[in-house]
Amino acid sequence: MPVFAFNFCSVALFDEQTQLISKLIINLCFVWLSNFKVFALCLNRGPLSRGALTPLQFYALYVAPITPRDEVAGW
Numbered sequence: 001m002p003v004f005a006f007n008f009c010s011v012a013l014f015d016e017q018t019q020l021i022s023k024l025i026i027n028l029c030f031v032w033l034s035n036f037k038v039f040a041l042c043l044n045r046g047p048l049s050r051g052a053l054t055p056l057q058f059y060a061l062y063v064a065p066i067t068p069r070d071e072v073a074g075w
Helices: 002-013 022-040 055-063
Strands: none
Touching: 022 055
16 A cells, blocks of 8 residues: 555656656655565564554654664663
8 A cells, every 4th residue: 555655646756657666765765664564574584573562653663764772771
């Protein structure tokens, strides 16, 4: 679902006549990142397999290219 939403919104970000390659590269990177995050979740690894995440936190980790830091003792 986030991939469809991103593809729908990316039309507004890029001009399809002059920036087609930029749009394709951005979409490819987003789809690649999303697929590998889900694959890592299936293997119980990666940022999505952490403890109890709220639906908003799960969606933010899934959509955004971020990985939260592990908690360090003493910080």
